[in-house]
Amino acid sequence: MSALAVYVHRDSVVHRLPAGAKLLLLVAAAVATLRLSRPWHVALALAIVALLHLAARIPWRTAVAQVRPLVWFLGALAAFQAVVAGWEKAVVVVGGMLALVQLAALVSLTTPTTAIVDVVVRCARPLRRLGVDPERLGLLVALGIRSVAVVIELARDVRQAQLARGAASSPLAFIVPLVVRSLRHADRLADALVARGVDD
Amino acid sequence: MPLIEFDSVSHAYAVSGGERTVLSDVSVSLTEHRIGVIGANGSGKSTFARMVNALVVPRAGKVRVDGLDTGREARAIRRRVGFCFTDPDAQIVMPTVAEDVAFGLRRHRLTKQEVAARVDAALEAYGLQEHRDHPAHLLSGGQKQLLALASVLVTDPDVVVMDEPTTLLDLVNARRVRDVVASLRQQVILVTHHLDLLDDFDRVLVFHDARLRFDGSPHEAVAAYQRLVL
Numbered sequence: 099m100s101a102l103a104v105y106v107h108r109d110s111v112v113h114r115l116p117a118g119a120k121l122l123l124l125v126a127a128a129v130a131t132l133r134l135s136r137p138w139h140v141a142l143a144l145a146i147v148a149l150l151h152l153a154a155r156i157p158w159r160t161a162v163a164q165v166r167p168l169v170w171f172l173g174a175l176a177a178f179q180a181v182v183a184g185w186e187k188a189v190v191v192v193g194g195m196l197a198l199v200q201l202a203a204l205v206s207l208t209t210p211t212t213a214i215v216d217v218v219v220r221c222a223r224p225l226r227r228l229g230v231d232p233e234r235l236g237l238l239v240a241l242g243i244r245s246v247a248v249v250i251e252l253a254r255d256v257r258q259a260q261l262a263r264g265a266a267s268s269p270l271a272f273i274v275p276l277v278v279r280s281l282r283h284a285d286r287l288a289d290a291l292v293a294r295g296v297d298d
Numbered sequence: 299m300p301l302i303e304f305d306s307v308s309h310a311y312a313v314s315g316g317e318r319t320v321l322s323d324v325s326v327s328l329t330e331h332r333i334g335v336i337g338a339n340g341s342g343k344s345t346f347a348r349m350v351n352a353l354v355v356p357r358a359g360k361v362r363v364d365g366l367d368t369g370r371e372a373r374a375i376r377r378r379v380g381f382c383f384t385d386p387d388a389q390i391v392m393p394t395v396a397e398d399v400a401f402g403l404r405r406h407r408l409t410k411q412e413v414a415a416r417v418d419a420a421l422e423a424y425g426l427q428e429h430r431d432h433p434a435h436l437l438s439g440g441q442k443q444l445l446a447l448a449s450v451l452v453t454d455p456d457v458v459v460m461d462e463p464t465t466l467l468d469l470v471n472a473r474r475v476r477d478v479v480a481s482l483r484q485q486v487i488l489v490t491h492h493l494d495l496l497d498d499f500d501r502v503l504v505f506h507d508a509r510l511r512f513d514g515s516p517h518e519a520v521a522a523y524q525r526l527v528l
Contacts, residue, residue: 106431240401266485291391295377
């Protein structure tokens, strides 16, 4: 069973790495991506990311599912870069982005959300002096991760209702109910958070 | 069992062009182990249930849980009163099953080992152990409702309020939830349209048009409800 950016339990060296270290490495990788300038650099980066997935024992279907929502965006970006700056630049830009997204997904897939939240809370502690509640910031991260799945599910429901009622080609008939359902969900979630003691 | 008191409670929601009264002059004291709440849609039963957890504070009158006023001591009350919603999806906060159960314990000042032990015990008790690291949104409807229940019960509340927990479930899963409810040592307030769930309850309240219209045994209450709506 797998889903977008949701932890996949395995016993691997990647899973055992501390969450803070993984997030630091991700930031370092993001900076390094800016230095990629040749297609072979990108090929090397993608190979390293693929090896890390293998080491983490993440099924390839799960890995592919993480970037599937970006296919259209990456395709359009590649076409634009190819026309404006040539195919080499297109490979470098799109390949670099792909490697980084896949790496970020690997961090999510191998790190329990609570561990990520703990790191965020720890890092945000100095902000308490400025009136920021680190626990709330951590909760925000957790809800953000959870909301990806919720909105995807709501969008699927709306799409099916749209098809069932023969309004297949209307973007408005998709967007309006999706926004309404998302707001309704947010309202109920707010009640649930209060009921579960979030304002303690 | 804790004492839950409603003292001349009234409440209304603002609607376009005025107000809609959802509870009108309700007074009742509850000390029984299992209390059912029934009534037609819009009769006020969900508002009644939400008031026990201080999710809704009445405009007039007082609601007290073991002497604590919901208007002034909401946080203390929520530590003692757990709440289960109709739609478990709206109640699941964390991405995976075990993380969601652990969420309710985050401010209980427990060690990681203690949290893990309580989460394991809750997952075992509600048949969710094999799903512990699965994404919560991929569970079936019945499993989600059991997860919502486990997430509430892991905090060991004194009172559990459930607002139509079986409405979205099939027969098998509704029975599983019923069995869990039957096994709870906590005081239970169950709002439901599934009247058979209340067969062995100690007391059933019937709401109609924002008023408490009947208060008695399950058998008599169901008959009273049917007289009111049919």
